[in-house]
Amino acid sequence: MxxxxxxxxxxxWSSGFIGAKLGTGSAPAATLLMWRFLPLTVVLAAVSVLLTRNAWRGMTAGVLGRQAVIGLLSQSAYLFTVYYAIQLGVSSGTTALIDGIQPLVAGALAGPLLRQYVSRGQWFGLWLGVGGAALVATADAAAGSGAAWWAYLVPFLGMLSLVAATFLQERSRRRVAPAVSMTVHCATSTVLFTALAVGTGSAVPPADPSFWFAVGWLAAVATFVAYGLYWLLLRRSGVTQVNTLMFLMAPVTAVWGAAAFGEPFGPRTVLGLGIGLAAALIVHRDGARRAARDRPTTGSEDRAAGRCGAVHRS
Known part of the structure; x- marks a missing residue:
């Protein structure tokens, strides 16, 4: 299962990059995101009133406020940087690979933030992953994507936002039902993107059918399915195992983007993706070996279970 x-x-999750590429071809990122989250929030609010009312009991202003901040980081800031980078001309595969560095950064920061040991192998994997992303980014730029050099820094900001949200959730103390967290996150995104679209004069959607296809795709698949599965698996499997999956999204998106939009997929891109996957294997294998060594230690399994159980609390 x-x-x-x-x-x-x-x-x-990979389909979200493809949907962003399709949607931003006919409208600004703020417009696409506004119309993606408006209907979602209405649906989730109705579901909360009719079906999941009990899940909201005991939710204080502090708990909901913390969830709003997590949503602002993991959904609003993350998605806007991804969409905006693609709007600027960065290919969907390159954006996905830069986003895929997130587990390496999370693993490196686990030491100072969660007081977990970070080995030399994990640090090596982190820098190897950064090198792979840089190689794909330069290949993308050399292929004539039309994006300015600073556009490749935009998805890095989104990746850091997702890292921050992951650690904020990991350090939370209160368990929050997925129905509550998703509703709060989507409502936060709706308010932010509506204000941004209205403020920039881009709230009116285009009549292009591809725009509405992208909106439906992103709302149904990239939000309900991908975003929900991310937090569900994070709760069941822990940060390390879920974040390792992020490395598989880059090659899937790169192949998908090349087939659907003719995005660059030359030898340098393949090499960069391969380096990224190698980095993921190094980090994951090093972490698994350390976990195996620590398992016989008294209390180590209880502490590990406690760290995984902290997910989805606020």
């Missing part, structure tokens, strides 16, 4: 959920997460 967990394997099927993992495959579904990789495919649905």
């Amino acid at each position: 967990k394997a099927l959920l993992s495959v579904a997460l990789v495919l649905s």
Whole structure:
């Protein structure tokens, strides 16, 4: 069951980059995101009133405020940087690979933030992954994507936002039902993107059918399926195992983008993706070996379970 959920997460999350590429071809990122989240928030609010009312009991202003901040980082800031980078001309595969560095950064920061040991192998994997992303980015730029050099820094900001949200959720103490967290996150995004679209005069959607197809795709698959699966698997499997899946999204998106939009997929792109996957294997294998060494230690399994159980609390 967990394997099927993992495959579904990789495919649905990768589809978000493809939907962003399709939608931003006919409208600004703020417009696409506004119309993606407006209907979602209405639907989730109705579901909360009719079906999941009990999940909201005991939710204080502090708990909901913390969830709003997590949503602002993991959804609003993350998605806007991804969409904006693609709007600027960065290919969907390159954006996905830069986003895929997130587990390496999370692993490197696990030491100072969660007081977990970070080995030399993990640090090596981090810098190897950064090198792979840089190689793909330069290949993308050399292929004439039309994006300015600073456009490739935009998805890095989104990746850091997702890292921050992951650690904020990991350090939370209060358990929050997925129906509550998703509703709060989507409502936060709706308010932010509506204000941004109205403020920039881009709230009116285009009549292009591809725009509305992208909106439906992103709302149904990239939000309900991908975003929901991310937090579900994070709760069941922990940060390390879920974040390792992020590395599979870059090659899937790169192949998908090349087939659907003719995006660059030359030897340098393949090499960069390969380096990224190698970095993921190094980090994951090093972490697994360390976990195996620590398992006989008294109390180590209880502490590990406690860290995984902290997910989805606020």
